[in-house]
Amino acid sequence: MKKLGVLLSGRGSNFEAIARNIADGKLKAEIAVVISNRPEAPGLETARRLGLHAVALPSKGLPREEFDSQVASILDQHNVDLVVLAGYMRLLSGAFVKHFAMRIVNIHPSLLPAFPGLDAQHQAFEYGVKIAGCTAHFVDEHLDSGPIILQAAVAVEEADTAETLSARILKKEHRIYTDAIRLVLSGEWRIEGRRVVSSRMPLR
């Protein structure tokens, strides 16, 4: 069974969705450990309630490299195959990204490369897009910039507010993040340039 290591900083609703999908047999994997850089993150409480290893590792005051190295140790102790970010509010150091090269995934509430960074749904709504969405992607050391695994579109409706739109995007996030993790764990993909391509496709 492939092992996931979840990093979060808050509620971790995508973590909850993944845990639920595992429980429902929709994703064959186990969550080996859940780590939060914020001890007060509600996601840690959820992890404990689900009987998972939950580790609070305060990042405050630590240099990035030092903190990331501690996180990497814990992930390695648990033999994690894939690092799953779920509302993890930190950029990762180059060393961390290198250590887990193409084994770190994230979900972002916009159709990247549009609207990277915080509050992507509000950014998109205020910009006036008619198609919003979300993106599951590999993580590199830059903000929301790694190769895209899956995306889903969400149409902006006339009566939408930023909040109703965000809620519909979140539902899609819960769905495609699990699909993306399943695809990555299957190993049936390769990278061409920065495109994630099914390994069933012939080389061009």
Add this chain to the structure above:
Amino acid sequence: MKKLGVLLSGRGSNFEAIARNIADGKLKAEIAVVISNRPEAPGLETARRLGLHAVALPSKGLPREEFDSQVASILDQHNVDLVVLAGYMRLLSGAFVKHFAMRIVNIHPSLLPAFPGLDAQHQAFEYGVKIAGCTAHFVDEHLDSGPIILQAAVAVEEADTAETLSARILKKEHRIYTDAIRLVLSGEWRIEGRRVVSSRMPLR
């Protein structure tokens, strides 16, 4: 009957689609004049074949303001209600945009604000997006930046090349551009911030 003025620089496949939709009764409007800044543009030939006023107005060597002022005169002579860009490879001067404020529309082959500029479909394909698309928008003096009227999403398929993807996007362009023109001509919209909102929606 509302009058359209089409500006193009090449084949103008979106112009052809609009002309076809008008002929089929799907869009109640008439094309009052077609202007190309390139005398050799195949779109001019198409316009003549359809019995439309076709004007070749070479931009070469002319200062932007001067050229745009000539274009504006021709559009005004034909009492144009809406200026429709169809592969028009020029930025518009501030004076032109002001003269036709919120009466200039364009279609762009990406989900703006992602991938503005040339070769948007190739940019998107090489970036590795899984959801591509197109955008009908109002035009201001900046590149591909005005308020968005309509967008359509196009899923990138495993077997796609940049060319097959472009072809599917183009089909969507032909559909949503006509829909966007119909919406703008109806007058049933307003601008909130930079969002295009149906005027049937109550003010927030």
